[in-house]
Structures are given as structure tokens and as C-alpha cells.
Amino acid sequence: MTTHRKADPIDAALLKALIADPDATNIAVAESTGLARNTVRSRLARYAEEAALRSFERRIDPAFLGYPLSAYVVTKVTQRKLASVGKALGEIPEVLEVQGLSGVSDLLVHVVARDADDLYRIAGRILGTDGVKRTNTGLVMRELVTYRIAQLLTADDAKN
Amino acid sequence: MTTHRKADPIDAALLKALIADPDATNIAVAESTGLARNTVRSRLARYAEEAALRSFERRIDPAFLGYPLSAYVVTKVTQRKLASVGKALGEIPEVLEVQGLSGVSDLLVHVVARDADDLYRIAGRILGTDGVKRTNTGLVMRELVTYRIAQLLTADDAKN
DNA sequence: GTGTAAAATGAGCAAAATGCGCATTTGATC
């Protein structure tokens, strides 16, 4: 009585077309995918309301904003202060993302910095946050595999 | 004789408008920012050629593709085999991103999985890769701070 | 202050895309 159709009718072709050209018009996507224009339109609308597409912010290169350094700070936190630490980290502008990992209160803090001194300052601020017990900073030296997701859009996912 | 103008004339207002509405027309962006339409147009064109905007793939939510689990695998690698390990990891579909960190051959491997069993399998495959000495998997349990970058677009960056 | 080059602006215009509505067809499920 709940769902009549399959859970997630992902459209690999449509997403691939968008990856290839994020600024493609609906008509262009329709042509390249072989779908009807209205179909492309309605699906994109659905993706939008289902929040399948995350913030545009993810597309903006921090380096372009003057933050060429990227680092991950693995942070050990006093469990009871997890919430307040999260809040405090959120107030640091250079903190882009904070994820709580399995294990006893480990946080993965993604930060960016203008230069080495800047990173040093930020790392210090994180360590100085009340509730933070220990930190371990790893500076990103190179990208072995650049973020990608297209490879998950193959046949197995394609078939609805 | 080289550069006559400042390095990177970031336009905070323009990017903010795009973050607020990624599908806004150039005209809409022009109105909300107070810039002329041609200005919006030429800047976006410049951003595109300067590669200030990263792949559209980053906007696609892996959960939407049937991969609700996200994990980070910190991987210790035999230094001499760094390149081959990078290549091998790139052949694992569930590996979204691999970054080389400072320190003696540490890799941060971002993976997604369909479920716990799937993640177990993937982690095993990573550990089984020739050149990988040790791994440490952290499953993402919650998002304390969701990826953001807008806060870096304030006055200090805005001015030129 | 003066000069200069890049950036921003404003206007115009044909071509293209969009945002609908609507009727019909296809597909999957029971």
C-alpha cells in the first residue's frame, strides 16, 4: 500500500549527461539521452525535491577562494561534549565539514587554509576547543583519485 | 608587464546567488546581485575556463544512488608502491576519492557502500591491495557540520 | 593629474529555451 513503484528510479543517462555538461539545457540533455524534454524536466524537478542534488557549494574550488591548502584533522573528543564541540567547530570559518566517525568520539574535520601559518593557527584553534582531547592533522599533499561518482552510474544502478 | 590587475577578483555576491539558487538564470543572478547581465555572463565564463567550479558529480548524493553508507579508510602504504596503490584503488568503484596526506605514506580513502556487508567487502579489498600495509576504517555516523563554503565568501574575499 | 588597459555597463536583436497545458501512449503491478 505504500510504494507502488520501485524505490529509486535513478536515471544514469540523465545524470551522466549533466556530469558531462552541467550547463546543458534541458533540450540538449533530452537529445543526448534520448528522453523526451518533458521527461527530463519532470525528473530534474523530482531530483530537486527529493534532495538528490546537494548544495552548489560543493562545486566551488576552495583554492579559487584563496584557500589552496586542504587538511583533515582527526579529532578525539570528550564524548559528553560532542554536541558543543560540533557547534564550536562550526564557528570556525575554515572548517568546511565535520563528520562523526564510528569509534569512541572521533571526528573528521575537513579544513582549508591560506598557507601553512594559517593552517597552524586553525589547527591550534581546534585543539584549543573545549572538549577536544587530541588532534591529528594530515595535510593533503596530492590527489591520487579525484572525487568521482560516475562509475557508480553503470548498468546495475541504471536499471531502475 | 605580466599582471596588470589583481590576482583573483572573486565575486562573493555572484557565488552566493548561485549557492542560493543553482538554477537561477543569468538575468535572475544579475538582478539579485545588482550586476549587469553581461558582467554575470563574462564572469561565469571566466570561472568556467579557470576551472573554479569542480565537477557536477560532487553535487550528486551517493545515498540517492543506493549507497547510504560513507566511510573513510586511513591507509598506510609502502612508500615505493604509492603510485600503484593509487591506481589499484582507482579501480574500486566504491572509492570516491583518494588523497595523499602528509606523513609517511598515509592515504585517506573515501568510500561509500550499499550496506555493512558491502563496506566490509570493500574495506577488505583495500587492505588486500598490494602495497597496503595497514588500514583503519571509520564509518561516518553523523554529519556535525555539513559541507559548506559560503562562510568564506565574506568581505575579506569579496573585496577584489 | 594624466594616460591606459581591463572590466563593467547598457542597448538591441535574432535564435533558442523555458514553462506550462493537455491528450495519448507506454509500462508495471495486481
Added chain:
DNA sequence: GATCAAATGCGCATTTTGCTCATTTTACAC
């Protein structure tokens, strides 16, 4: 075979785009 949602195909008014061109503003050097 009945049924409902998705996909399709068509039309049309409105909006946006892509592009050109001339002018103005801005930033920076001398």
C-alpha cells in the same frame, strides 16, 4: 484485463540566451 504513474509528443506565449557594439567606470602606473 483493469489501473495508475510515468513518459511522450505537440503547441504556444514568454523568457532567456548568445552575441555585437559603443560607452563608462575602475584600477594602476607614471
